[in-house]
Amino acid sequence: MQPTSLDTVLAAFNWRYATKKFDPSRKIPAANWSALEQAMTLAPSSFGLQPWRFVVVNDPQVRAKLREVSYGQPQITDASHMVVFARRTKLNADDIGRHIARIAEVQNIPLASLESTRTMMVGSMTSRADADLNAWAGRQLYIALGFFLSAAALAGIDACPMEGFESPKYDQILRLDREGYQATAVATAGYRAADDAFAGKAKVRFGQEDSIRHV
Numbered sequence: 001m002q003p004t005s006l007d008t009v010l011a012a013f014n015w016r017y018a019t020k021k022f023d024p025s026r027k028i029p030a031a032n033w034s035a036l037e038q039a040m041t042l043a044p045s046s047f048g049l050q051p052w053r054f055v056v057v058n059d060p061q062v063r064a065k066l067r068e069v070s071y072g073q074p075q076i077t078d079a080s081h082m083v084v085f086a087r088r089t090k091l092n093a094d095d096i097g098r099h100i101a102r103i104a105e106v107q108n109i110p111l112a113s114l115e116s117t118r119t120m121m122v123g124s125m126t127s128r129a130d131a132d133l134n135a136w137a138g139r140q141l142y143i144a145l146g147f148f149l150s151a152a153a154l155a156g157i158d159a160c161p162m163e164g165f166e167s168p169k170y171d172q173i174l175r176l177d178r179e180g181y182q183a184t185a186v187a188t189a190g191y192r193a194a195d196d197a198f199a200g201k202a203k204v205r206f207g208q209e210d211s212i213r214h215v
Contacts, residue, residue: 009154014203016153019160019188021196022079028190032155033081036189039151040083043144047121049099051088051137052144053181055174056081062173069169070186075160080190084170085145086181087137090130096121134182141184152189162186 028036040054057063060077067076076082088095100118104111125133145161152159163185170176170183192199205211 004154012153012156013150015156016149016159017198017201017203019079019158019190019192019196020075020198021193022075022158022188022190023193024078024080024190026080026191028080028157032157033189035155036081036148036151036157040144040148043147045140045143046136047099047124048103049091049096049121049125049140051091051095052141053086053088053176053179054144055084055086055176055183057084057174065173066165066170069173070162070165073162073164075162075188076186078190079160079188082186082188083148084174084176084183085141085185085187086171086174086176087134087141087184089134089137089180089182091125091133091137093122093126096125138184145185145187148187157189158192159187159189162188 037054037056041050045051057066058081063077063082066082067073070076096118100114100121101111103109103117104114128136149159149161165183165186167183168177171181174183176183
């Protein structure tokens with residue numbers, strides 16, 4: 001792997017912003033979008049359990065319905081692509097068993113050799129209260145969202161992370177509740193409109209001296 005220079009990374013991060021107005025006529029090339037999907041799935045998670053589902057919404061009619069329960073925000077319908085980040089609710093032993101089986105498959109090792117790992121995971125996860133487990137799953141999900149936003153920036157693709165939506169209604173429209181998932185965050189992606197007033201605004205962040213403490 002050829003490393004990307006940190007100057008390039010920082011330039012991309014300074015360039016990106018939460019795009020408020022997308023150019024609906026510009027679409028992300030299929031190969032680029034495929035790479036962004038891979039970036040989401042490559043995100044790390046605690047125990048590697050990946051307690052998430054990423055729902056890419058392409059249907060214009062569905063996106064119109066989602067915009068109605070997203071306080072009318074235009075990014076939902078105008079962006080080239082939209083992905084809903086949903087967390088797993090009520091993670092159980094079957095979910096852990098599925099993950100263990102996947103480890104055995106990918107790493108080509110006997111399933112029986114992972115029994116102690118499975119037992120440890122089941123004990124750790126299933127002993128938690130539902131509220132704690134849901135909060136944990138949400139934290140894992142935001143790691144994937146961060147990977148998506150970073151990959152988009154490095155590819156010169158605009159994106160906007162969003163929490164301004166009615167999660168229960170998203171769950172109903174996308175049938176996430178039937179699948180054991182809950183909509184937690186949204187990211188829209190595409191290319192900024194030429195007249196997006198937010199594009200030219202200076203990025204506002206506290207200085208490193210205020211945000212970083214060295215011990």
